[in-house]
Every structure is written in C-alpha cells, then in structure tokens.
Amino acid sequence: MSTTSVRRKATHAASDEAAVTKATKATTEDGDAQATPQTGAPNPYALASLVGGRRINWGDVPDGPAVLEEIFDQPYTDLIGSADSPIFYGTTFEGGKPSRRRPEPAPVTEGNDNDVTDERDPDVSGAKTLADLVAALGTERLADIPVRGATLTRDGVLAELGRSGNGASPFARLFDERIIDILFPFEPGYHPPGFSWQDTGRFYNEATEFFDPVQGQVGDCYFISAMSSVAWAMPFTIADRTRATGTVQDAFTHQVSFFDGSWRSVEVSDRVLVASGGSTSYYAHSAEAGEIWPAVYEKAYAKWRFGTNDDFPKIPDLAWGDPVAACRSLTGGNSYYNWHSGMTDAQLLSLVKSHSAGGRTTTPIIAWTHGAGSDEAKRAALDAGIVASHAYSVLGWMRRYEWVPRWHLDLEIPRLIPKWTPPGPGPVIAGAAAAVDDLARLRIDLPDEFFRRYELRAVDYVIARNPWGSTPGTGSSTASGDYRAYDVSWWRDVQLGVNGVFAMEVSAFRRYFAGTGGAA
Template structure:
C-alpha cells in the first residue's frame, strides 16, 4: 500500500513506504495541496461492462493503424489572441460580448468564423477541397494584401429601392445570396451577401497586419528581420517579473500587496501552465506539445540553464530541446536546439503574442514553440525566429517529433465508435492518456457554428469517461486556444462543455478552459482523424 504517512522501517532499516505526494509532484511537475486530499474512504468508481455484441477487434487485439497521410494542412488561427494583438488590449474570453468584438474586428459573422466553407480569415493561406473535406495550401501569389481603400463601403443613406442597390454596385441583384429572411409586423427584413459592394478579410485577402502576424508570406520583405506588428523581441524573464505587480496575465491581487513572494507562490501553486495557442495558426503544434506534456510531463524539458553571451559576458537563460526526424514537411534531422528567452511581445499589453502558459506565469510553452520552429526551419539565430512559419501541419507527427516515438493514425470513417474509444482506452490509465494523443476535425461541416468546435483544427486527446453504460462513452479533448465558448452562443449534440472533476477526475490536474467531452458517435461526425505517438 502506498501511503503518505510516516514511513515505517523495514528489517534492513530502510523506509518501506513511498511518499505518494512527493511521487505525484515529481511525475507531474505540479505542487499539490495535501490539505485538500479527501480521506481514503472516498468511493471507488467502477465501469459497467458492455455487451458482447459490439464490433471491436477481438479481445487483446488493437485496431491496426491506417496508412499515414502524405500531406496534412491542419491549422486555425486563434481569433482571441489575434484580435488582442490587433487592438492592443485583452478580451474577456468568457463574455458574450466578445463574440461581437471578434466579428467586428475580423469582419466576419461570428457563426461563419469557424468553418472553411465560408472562406474565414481564421484559415488564411488555406482553401477548402470540397470533394474530400480537407484543406489545401494557397500559393503565395494568390494571397492579396488589402489596403484601406479596398475596405471602404459605399454610402447607403440614399438607397430607397432595390434598384438603387444595383446602381451603387450590387450587381445581378436577382442572384444575390440571402443569408437571413425574417418577416415582422408586415415588414420583410433581409440580410444579403454584399461582398461586391466592399471587400472584407478572408482566407485569400488579408490586411498587412494579419499577414505579418499569422502568415509566412513576406511580400517583398524576405530579406528583412521579421517582427510582428506592434510587437518587439523582449526577454520573457523581464516581462514576467515586471508583470507580477501589474498582473497583465493573471487574475487576482498583486503579490506585493499581500505578503510578498512567498504568499504569492502559495496562492498560485495550484494554477496550471498548460500551453495555449497565440495569434497564429499552429494549433497542430500547440496541441501536440500539450498532449506530450499531459501524457508524460517528464518528457518536457522545463529546466533552463545560464549562459554567458555578448561582449560584456551578460548572463542569459537558455532552453535546450531535442526533436526527432519523422520525414515530410515541417521536419529536420534529429537534433538538439537551443533558444533564449527572447520572444515577440505586444507593445501595448506586455503579453506574449504567440504561445503562452494558461496562467501566464511560465515561460516553457513559448520557448518550446520557438525551439520547434527554429528546428524545423533550420534557423541559426537562437534569439529571433519567424514564428509564422509553423503555419499548418500534422499534430500526430509533431507529437512523435517531440517524444521520439512512432505516429499512428486512425481515420474515423474507417473505424467504428467502439473502436475509437477503445484506442483511447488502450492508451490510458485511470481514464487519462499515458501515451500522447491528438485529433483533428474535418475542414467543413454544418456542426461548426462556434468556437467550441472548429473546422480543420487540432485538439489534444486527454482521456475518456463512461457514463453508466457502454454505449454512452465520451472522449475528452482540449482546444489549444484554451477557451470555452460562453454559454448561450451555440450548442452541440453529443458535446458537454465545462468538464469538471466530478464527471472526469483527471480534470482536477489541468486548466479546464477549452476542455470538452464528446460522445463517441459525435466524435466520428466532427473529427477526421485521431492518432497516438507510442
């Protein structure tokens, strides 16, 4: 029996028991509040066995992996981080009003942001192949940079009749798509597609700001050092230490007013450093990093070292990370790369523009993202890396590039629901994955009407849960945006948001924003592929 009490002495004089708290902290890298642990009388959960009529492989035999895909172009820009970088202040990601801000700044109706069929700017640089519901890259020459005059709309104050719309540029009025038709009090209210009257940003047409923030296309600036708009390269140590009193990245009172650094650490030792995607489209990479971290925190190197650099021998912290050659795009020879703490920071908010930890207090997620991009692009400079080069990719292969294992792919249209949840269960202990898993969604579908589920987007797979019977099983996933859509905007059949420890006990170990449970049949509908690196 593993206990947390005083160790008893064995006949040879050595302690016979392991401190369970210390072991947990060593394995996960998180401090635990020993006072909050429930007593040992806590009831056990037992799963109900299913019937013998399912169509899974024979007992003891795992489904065979599918042939690895040749090209995977998964990636959706995080709209919250993108808009924050564009407007220079933070958003309340839990407020219903934020949806209106996203729609206004990105010039796209909120319900059309998250599906590739609407040519959403969140998929800038990618186009939809409608035949196979997959994304393809758009050549750089087809990306247009919009100027202010392109976005100007005509004066509508003098429009009195439908014919007047044609006079100001709405051509072929009879063929214009009607988005909404509503009859109220004898008046017909219409919302028409008015793209011919004025341009908006899209997957092919972006402003220079969006291009420089999220796309790898430099448009004549190839030989210039890259820096994001309203951003500068700054030492993350300085940002974190200066940010504590001002608290730009955390909630709650400043530690300087409440007992100093010791009490601050006590207050925040239970917060989480889960990697969160920034103002880029590298959801495939952030989901992969989190999946490896979640399955085995010891695989992630969070230990930096001091080096002496520069003519004055100034001390600087660096992080070394080893990545593994797995072939194809976004890849390089197996090698260890070193990066320093210089990251792109928004000049207005002092926030990292790209990957950050969910609590804003840890540097390693930003450094891992930077190190991977440096490795795959073979950049020599350990300080400055073009963070937009991880524009799209393969989250399952990325997990293998991080942990050195082999990627295995399972396409949902080739496997039954019980098979899919069986794959997750075979990679889990106590309903939590111990081999990193990730999945990506189809590029289009009627179900993508809000940020809880996003088309052509990568998710970490965290485990599974069963609600009383075999045919009511859920796969637990996490959106790398770290955002759970406010209640009241949309709803999804087969999806439960706000996953709490009472429903799924491992939820106590992570920041639950962005974590969902998807019933396995709904998972087959929403997701195109699930995979593991082991």
C-alpha cells in the same frame, strides 16, 4: 501599397510557397499522403487584439463570441466554420487543401497613407432591384451572394445577405499593411512591427501542465495541441535543458530536441515576442503568468522546422501543419492516423481506451476537425461550437450513467440525474453516482410513466481540449461537471468547460471531428 511592400513582394512569394510545400509533404510511415491532416486555425481572440491594436482582457468580457462578431463583422459560426473567415485570411482552400499566401494590403488614398479605402462597406442604399444590389456589392452573379437568414413577412421576404468571396476581401481593411507584415513576414530574422524579443519570465513555475500551452495569433494549432497532449500524457518529456553562454546570470540558452527519423537539437534563448509595453505574448504563451515554456518551444520548433540559424525564426510561417507529425516530433513515437469516416463509435472509443489508463491518455493523442467551408465543418460549428481546420488535444475518456429516452433517442431531456433527496433516510443521488439500491429507491417515488419512457444507460465521452485555452465544445452532446482521471499516481479532477476542456459523447465526437491519431 508602400514601395517597401512592392520591393519585397517577389521575395516573399517564393519563401511562402516553400513553407506551404514543406507543410504539405508530411506523410504517414507507409507513405500515404492522403492520410495527413492539415490544420491551421489561429486563435481569433489573439487575432482580435492584434487587429484592435491593444490587448483585450477576455477574462473580463462576458460574451467573447459577441465581441468577435462585432470586431470581425461576421456571425460567430461563420467565423469558426467558414472558409471565408478572417481567421483564415490569406489562405485559400482548393479541393479542400489549404494554400497560404501573403494578401495584398488594402489600397490607400493618394496623399494620405492612413486613409484606407473602405472595401468592406459598399453603398447599397440606392438599390431598387436585385440587379442594382449585385452591382453595388461588386459581385458578378446574384448566385454568388450568400444568404445568412431570411424571414417571410406580409410584404415579402426580409433577408440578411452576406458578402461574396469575389473581388477584394471583405476583411482587407481589418488587415492593414502593418498587420500583414506581422502575419506574413518577408526577410530572414523576424522582427515584426510593434513587437520585440524579450525575456519575460521563467521557463516554468513548477511543472509543465496540459493547460499551460495557449495558442496565439499564429495558425499552428497542430503544434500547440501536441504540446498540451504530450504534457498531459507524458509529463516527463518536456524538460528544461540549459547551458551557460556567459558569466552573467541570465546568459544561457535552452536546448530543445525534435524527432524526424532522428533526433536533432536546436538552441534558443529565453527571449520571446511580446507587444510593446506588454509582457504576455500574442504568440504561444502559458495560461500561468510569468511562465514562458510554450513560447520557448514554439520558437524552437520554428527554428528546427525552417533551419534558422539565428534566434528570431519566422513563427507565423508555422501556419498549417500535421498534428500527428507534431506529436511524433516531440516524442519520437510511431505515428498513426484514423479517419472517422471509416470508424464506428465503438471503434473510436476502443482507440482512445487502448491509449489510456484510468481514463487518461498515456501517449499523446490529437483529433482534427473537418476542413473550413465543408458541410461537415459548418454543421460542427453550428451544433457544437467546433472550429474548422483545427487540432484539439484528446485527454482521455469517461463514462456516466444518464437518463435517456427508451424509444425516441432524438428527444431532448435533462442529461444528468438531478440532485434529489428521497423522503426519509437515504443518500443524495447526483449524476452517475446512482447505485442499484439508490435506483430502487427512486422507483418508489418516481411515476411509472417515467420508467416506461426513460432508462438509465451508460454514456461514454471523449475528453478534449481546444488549444486556444477557451472555447470548448458546446451543445446537447457535451457534459458539465468534472472529469476524473488517474494522473500517474493520483486522481485528478478536471473541471469541464474551463481552459478549453470539454467532454463530448463518442457518437457526436466521431461526427464533428474528421479523425484521431497520435504518436505511440
């Protein structure tokens, strides 16, 4: 550890604790602190670029999760569902509540600051017994070593063992002192190594769109998803208000207002954080090239929340927060929280529909997931690719008509009616477009056994978006194709599986997400 880190350690401990305390003080309007979710899963794709020291063009990567597994040396489902995950490095979960603190950098060998002691790769080659293995892994108890997989063979059991959370973190070498200084800043005025504040584009190209905000390496999913929900449901809310600060053309600031019982405005410049030699932020940025409004709003939100007077707020300290409170801060609406454990599928669907028109939300809605490391979070990650301790935008709902089994609803069958042209004249039947007369024509040509086993039923979906701008929900409970919604004055088709957008059956959505709320 450098002398600088030692000198600054005490200073940061106090400021970091204050940030966490402020993040956990949010309450509902009736003062019920139990009903405030805390989410803070950063974007692992941005984090991987930071750890790798170069920007990875993920659009050219055929299998992103596989690359993440290689970079972070952890199975993908553990990466997004486990509390012992590099995306939650520096965060501990006590009683299910997150607590974020600057971790110690990995130790270095005397005389060579670049020679990092490899805490991740203990020598297990000489282990002959389980006791030897425990000693080599530096674990006090055999019960602390997780088993990732086991196979019964002729000669015994072939097991893949993980690393326990005891002792030094297995991710300590990935996060060297430079990266820790970026993610866990000390002094006021944020100037992380390898980054600079630059004006890299226009506030927006033509308008604020729901797919514009993309989360970066900071764990402020609650705010990024809130921006997306507001841009979708209340498109006139996010606007560019500027004033000149000098006679030259680029001398101006943006005024951004946030609500917390009353409206308060802050002013920020166009300068956003970009890596040296780059033009796109590792922090919040827009899916559209040359557009910076999500980054400007993220900077303004940090300045408002921390009371910073300069133009360089400590954006990483935004990690962990309440997504419903973020919606309220952008709109001034009344916040509401609904935990799925006390709701039925019908009640959840009714909630989304009550804040929607034409299948599209008309007030911003957010859904939050189960806490990292919980059994529910692990199941959601494994079954549906849902990220733990994360916030998602809710865009609306849709209904499709699908063939489902009459008796065994747990059987897997094709979810949608396949494209099929009946013999002779007649329309092509695709998806939910089958009308009654088309169904009658189908009955003529499909075997009777099919109709004894399956029936055409209405299936309702909730439409959501991951603020990472990628990694939509997956699995048998999700739908493909397009989602159609009435966007104020016109019908919009949104492709599912793109930009992080997905449709999930209401029953699955209720199980895999912990709650839904918003600001109305």
